[in-house]
Amino acid sequence: MAVSAKHRLPSRLRAAVIGCGNIGSRRSENKKMPGVLSHAEAYRACEDTQLVAFADANQDALERAGNLWNVKQLYRDPATLFRTEHLDMVSICTPDATHAEVLRLAIDAGIPAVLCEKPLGMTHQEASSLAAQAEARGIVLAVNYQRRYDPMHRRVREAIQAGEIGQVRHVSAWYTKGIVHNGTHLLDTLRFLCGEIVRAEGLNPRPDPSGDSTPDAVLTFAGGFTGFVHGCSAEAFAVFEIDVIGSHGRVRLVDEGHVLEFYVMGDSRYYPGYRQLVRAPFEPSEGLRDPLLHPVEDTVRALRTGARPACTAADAVRALELAQEIAHTAATRPHPPTGGGVTQKGIAWPS
Numbered sequence: 001m002a003v004s005a006k007h008r009l010p011s012r013l014r015a016a017v018i019g020c021g022n023i024g025s026r027r028s029e030n031k032k033m034p035g036v037l038s039h040a041e042a043y044r045a046c047e048d049t050q051l052v053a054f055a056d057a058n059q060d061a062l063e064r065a066g067n068l069w070n071v072k073q074l075y076r077d078p079a080t081l082f083r084t085e086h087l088d089m090v091s092i093c094t095p096d097a098t099h100a101e102v103l104r105l106a107i108d109a110g111i112p113a114v115l116c117e118k119p120l121g122m123t124h125q126e127a128s129s130l131a132a133q134a135e136a137r138g139i140v141l142a143v144n145y146q147r148r149y150d151p152m153h154r155r156v157r158e159a160i161q162a163g164e165i166g167q168v169r170h171v172s173a174w175y176t177k178g179i180v181h182n183g184t185h186l187l188d189t190l191r192f193l194c195g196e197i198v199r200a201e202g203l204n205p206r207p208d209p210s211g212d213s214t215p216d217a218v219l220t221f222a223g224g225f226t227g228f229v230h231g232c233s234a235e236a237f238a239v240f241e242i243d244v245i246g247s248h249g250r251v252r253l254v255d256e257g258h259v260l261e262f263y264v265m266g267d268s269r270y271y272p273g274y275r276q277l278v279r280a281p282f283e284p285s286e287g288l289r290d291p292l293l294h295p296v297e298d299t300v301r302a303l304r305t306g307a308r309p310a311c312t313a314a315d316a317v318r319a320l321e322l323a324q325e326i327a328h329t330a331a332t333r334p335h336p337p338t339g340g341g342v343t344q345k346g347i348a349w350p351s
Contacts, residue, residue, distance in 0.1 A: 009088060009112070009303065009304065010088070011048075012047075012048060012049060012050045013048055013049045013050070013088035013089050013113075013300060013303070014049075014050060014052045014085070014086060014087050014088050014089070015043045015049045015050065015051055015052065015087065015088065015089040015090065015091070016051070016052060016053040016054065016055065016073075016081060016085060016087050016089075016090045016091070017039045017040050017043070017051070017053075017054050017055075017065070017090070017091045017093060018054075018055045018056070018078045018081070018090060018091065018092050018093060018094055018102055019055075019056055019091075019092065019093030019094035019095075019117075020040075020054055020056040020058070020061040020062055020064065020065035020093075021056075021061065021093065022038070023038060023039065023093050023117055023292075024038060024039050024040060024054075024056075024065070024091070024093035025038050025039070025040040025041075025054075025064075025065040025068060025069070026038065026061075026064075026065075028040065028041040028068070029068065034289070035288075035289045035290040035291065035293070036290045036291070036292050036293035037291065037292060038292055039091040039093055039115070039292055039296070040054075040065060040068075040069050041292065041293075042290075042292040042293045042295075042296040042297075043091075043296060044069065045290075045293050046293065046296050046297055046300065048297075048300045048304075049089065049296065049300060051069055051071055052071065052073055052085060052087070053071060053073035053074070053075065053081055053085050053087070054066055054069075054071055054073070054074050054075070055074075055075040055076070055077060055078045055080075055081045056076070057076055057077065059076070062074050062075075062076070073085060078102050078105050078106070079105050082105060082106065082109035082111065083109070087109075087111050088111075088112050088113065088303070089111070089112065089113040089114070089115070089299065089300070089303065090106055090111050090113075090114055090115070091114075091115045091116075091117075091296075092106070092114065092115070092116040092117060093117050094117075096119060096122065096180070096181055097122055099116055099117065099119065099120060099121060099122075100120070100121040100122065100126050100127070100130060103116055103120070103121075103130050103134075103141075104130060104133075106139075107130065107133050107134050107137060107139060110137065110139070111139065112138075112139060112140065112303055113139065113140040113141075113142070113299050113300075113302070113303040114134070114139060114140070114141050114142070115142045115143075115144060115295055115296065115299045116141065116142070116143050116144065116316075117143075117144050118143055118144055118145050118181075118184060118185055118188075118316065118319075119180055119181070119184045119316065119319070119320055119323075120143050120313060120316035120317065120320065121320065122180065123320060123324065124317050124318075124320035124321035124323075124324055127313070127316060127317045127320050128317045130313075131313035131314065131316075131317055134313060135313075140299060140302045140303045140309060141309075141312075141313040142295065142298065142299045142302065142309035142310070142311055142312070142313075143309075143311045143312070143313060143315065143316040144292075144295050144311070145184075145185055145188040145189065145192075145311045145315065145316065145319070146288070146291045146292070146294070146295060147185075147188075147189045147192065147257060147287075147288075148188070148189075148192050148310045148311040148315070149291075149294035149295045149298055149310050149311065150257075150287050150288055150289075150291065150294060151284055151287070151289075151294075152260055152284045152285070152286065152287030152288075153189070153192070153193070153253070153257070153287055155282075155283075155284065156193060156251055156253070156260065157192060157193050159251070159262075159282075160193060160194065160244065160246075160251065163246075164249060164264075165244065165245075165246030165247075165248065165249025165250060165251060165263075165264070166246035166247030166248040166249055167223075167246055167247045168194055168221075168223055168225050168244060168245075168246050169225055169245055169246060169247055170225060170226065170227075170244075170245040171190065171194055171219070171221070171225065171226070171227035171228070171242070171243070171244050171245075172227070172228050172229075172230070172242075172243045173186055173190060173227065173228070173229050173230065173241065173242045173243070174229075174230045174232055174239045174240070174241045175214070175229065175230075175231060175232065175239065175240050176214060176231070176232050176233065176234035176237075176238045176239055176240070177212075177214065177234050177238065178208060178210065178212030178213065178214055179202075179212060179213060179214060179215060179217075179231070179323045179326055179327050180212045180320070180323050180327075181212055182240065183214070183229075183231070183323050183326070184316070184319035184320055184322075184323045185240070185319075186229065186240065186242075187200075187229075187319045187322045187323060188311070188315055188316070188318075188319040189242065189257075190219070190227060190242065191315070191318065191319070192315075193242070193244065194221055194223070194225075194227070194244060195221050195222050195223050196221065196222040197219050197220070197221055197222075197227070197322055198220050198221065198222050199219065199220035200217055200218075200219050200220075200322045200325045200326050200329075201217060201218045201219075201325075201326070201329045202215040202216065202217050202325070202326035202327060202328070202329040202330025202331075202333075203215060203216050203217070203218070203329070203330055203333050204216045204231070204330065204333075205327075205330040205331055205333070206231055206233070213231075213327055213330065213331075214231035214232070214233070214234075215231050215326055215327065215330035216228070216229060216230055216231050216330075217229040217231075217326045217330075229326075238256070239256075240256050240257055241253060241254050241256075241257075242257075248264065248265040249262075249263055249264045249265060249277065250262075250263040250277050251263075253287070256288070257287055257288055258286060258287055258288050259285070259286060259287070260282055260284075260285045260286070260287060261279065262279070262280050262281070262282035262285070263277035263278060263279055263280060264277065264278065264280045265277060265278075266278040295310070295311070298310045
């Protein structure tokens with residue numbers, strides 16, 4: 001089905017965005033950084049696509065997006081959009097808990113390609129079922145764990161695989177905003193950079209009113225090394241960082257993944273006869289440029305060629321499976337005492 005559908009595709013794919021919030025459209029307004037920052041902007045910037053419709057339950061958000069992108073076909077619900085418009089591709093940018101419902105509608109409508117925001121569902125069982133349905137119908141299903149599409153992160157992966165920092169020995173990472181919402185993003189990035197995670201154990205659960213806790217975790221990678229994930233509170237600030245230390249080098253992805261620090265082993269600047277890690281040039285050293293254009297272009301490529309997307313449904317399902325393992329094992333452990341942080345009597349549990 002996928003091969004025959006490929007031959008029927010127009011020169012410019014007709015695309016729609018479901019969900020007109022930040023990632024769907026609004027991040028392209030009043031930009032603080034250059035680049036293509038929303039799905040709507042990506043469809044306009046991509047030479048192979050044309051943005052023809054929006055859907056959103058919020059009328060104000062819907063009209064705001066329509067006015068910004070001069071799109072006249074506006075719908076209050078995706079089911080009506082799918083019945084009315086002939087689409088080649090759709091982006092699902094609705095709240096997390098609605099991704100599975102909208103994806104099911106897109107699959108039932110036979111949309112040839114779907115680019116879904118993370119997570120793919122709220123459980124890996126739900127996501128796995130939808131992934132199987134999409135595959136059975138020959139639908140390209142890509143998920144926007146955007147670091148898989150980013151040129152800098154892809155170059156870092158190549159460097160690690162090529163042994164440019166030696167054998168990986170230790171991995172540390174920090175995240176906020178829930179093990180499903182941002183945690184699956186982090187877990188997917190760690191799998192992408194460092195290989196399969198074969199065991200995941202959670203600890204220090206931090207309950208959240210949304211039900212999506214932000215626990216710490218201990219990870220075991222197929223390569224035999226250990227990773228530590230630190231869940232942090234987002235009350236004061238957000239954080240998403242990764243630190244990979246090898247036998248003779250180091251990679252640090254900081255500033256939410258926008259900045260890379262690359263180190264190699266060299267002579268100590270301070271002590272004769274000692275070795276230390278020293279900063280070395282690495283290109284590109286800045287990431288997440290055009291963070292929405294890359295996944296749109298990659299999904300178009302997958303649809304036209306029959307190749308797999310850079311981030312597959314299987315990747316998203318595995319990230320959810322790991323997140324559930326972490327949340328479950330964290331919930332079975334004793335909770336740390338309240339009132340954490342550094343005290344006058346010493347160091348208490350982190351809050």
